[in-house]
Amino acid sequence: MPISKLGQRRQVVIPKEICDNLGLEVGDFVEVVQDEGQVVIKPKQIVDPEDMLSPEEEGMVREGIDEIERGDFITLDELDHELDG
Numbered sequence: 001m002p003i004s005k006l007g008q009r010r011q012v013v014i015p016k017e018i019c020d021n022l023g024l025e026v027g028d029f030v031e032v033v034q035d036e037g038q039v040v041i042k043p044k045q046i047v048d049p050e051d052m053l054s055p056e057e058e059g060m061v062r063e064g065i066d067e068i069e070r071g072d073f074i075t076l077d078e079l080d081h082e083l084d085g
Contacts, residue, residue: 002015002017002018014041023043024043028043029043029044029045029046030042030043030044031043031044
């Protein structure tokens with residue numbers, strides 16, 4: 001079991017093997033919590049609220065996917081032909 005030393009600024013080095021297994025890279029965020037006398041470090045993704053879809057937008061995306069799965073669409077060639085027509 002790897003051992004890490006607490007640095008001057010209370011920094012801890014996470015062993016490379018663990019980072020690789022969890023897909024952690026330099027600059028990633030982690031959540032650090034105390035649980036029953038242990039320190040638990042969990043990978044955490046920070047999402048910009050502007051990158052989130054509203055419920056209405058999620059519905060539009062779902063509707064679009066349903067239309068594609070049903071084949072209810074026209075190709076770009078068909079659209080081009082209609083616009084030229």
